[in-house]
Amino acid sequence: MNISKAQTSKINSIDFDKLAFGKTFTDHMFICRYQDGKWQDPEIKPYQSLTLDPSSSVFHYGQAVFEGMKAFKDDQDQIWLFRPEENFKRINRSANRLQIPEFPESYFFEGLNTLLSMDKDWIKPGKGNSLYIRPFVFASQASVQASAANEYFFMIICAPVKSYYTGGEINVLIAEEYSRAANGGVGFAKAAGNYAAQFYPTSEALKDGFQQIIWTDANSHQYLEEAGTMNIFFKINNTLITSPTNDRILDGITRKSIIDLAKHSGLSVEERPIKVQEIKDAHQAGTLEEVFGTGTAVVVLPINSFSHQKQVYKLPKETPLANSLKEKLLDIQYNLAEDPFEWRRGIN
Ligand SMILES: Cc1ncc(COP(=O)(O)O)c(C=O)c1O
DSSP states (O other): OEEOOOSSOSGGGOOTTSOOTTOOOOSEEEEEEEETTEEEEEEEEEOOOOOOOTTBHHHHHOOEEEOOEEEEEOTTOOEEEESHHHHHHHHHHHHHHTTOOOOOHHHHHHHHHHHHHHTGGGSOOSTTOEEEEEEEEEEOOBOOOSSOOSOEEEEEEEEEEOOSSOSSOOEEEEOSSOOSOOTTSSTTSOBHHHHHHHHHHHHHHHHTTOSEEEEEOTTTSOBEEEESSOEEEEEETTEEEEOOOOTTSOOOHHHHHHHHHHHHTTOEEEESOOBHHHHHHHHHHTOEEEEEEEETTTEEEEOOEEEETTEEEEOOSOOHHHHHHHHHHHHHHTTSSOOTTOOEEEEO
């Protein structure tokens, strides 16, 4: 792999206490091109702008997928990744669905490990500090022909982050009009267009005071699926319930880790279709104890209220289960606890 180092580091100009999520990037980036039928020329170079032909197919047809993962530093300055092989497998599942050639595992891990060891000073120790890692692939072929491209870039960029939400209530709207994904579509993939399609409904919801939308199935709007960047869990009568993954829902890595942690602590967990009516009934009966979202960016995020058919349903202020699962997960991620599931991967 070709490596060129930045001549000077930007790190001293960054205020690590005032980081807006995903707006500050480290000194280096990983880049690899797909040409002549193969991935080639993996390279690490100073973080910089790209030059692309205006006809590059990603601008016209949105052939692009991405991942979101984090690196953590413990008090001994050791860097850890959390289940990175899951992100690697998922970016290739997403790529396959978008007719993008799969990226080789050896390039992915060599690029990632080298990048992290070069930019390791950007990862601050302590719970709440982490490095958000954004691998992505896009079609760079110069052509407006509406077909799969034959040239791509695979890149990794990194952003030091603190928490995703900086306090305040999280009130969500249950979707009744718009849909995020359809049967047979690309909902399960981290395809760029899935996110673009959510911006309009989400900004409309924000005007009404909702920070997120909980998407329902496109056919009937009766079943709860997931939020914009989180999977969703409901605790009813001491049982944790979440929708099963399918071709409309992202198979979240935090989601499956939370399921394992909850089962490990003896809680009963059900992965099954869950109707909006069921949570409204449980709310009415006083058995809806907690609702929370899970995702790499937010970790575990308690929801304060949900709204459906213009009625607002307030949720209990105390969220002991969400808090304890969050701490258990963070303790594993920051090497503060045993890792019974062997989820941590050290970076040299
Ligand atoms: C649509 C969607 N659902 C769920 C998640 C949570 O997935 P993960 O836990 O792997 O970050 C994300 C974020 O990656 C997402 O974008």
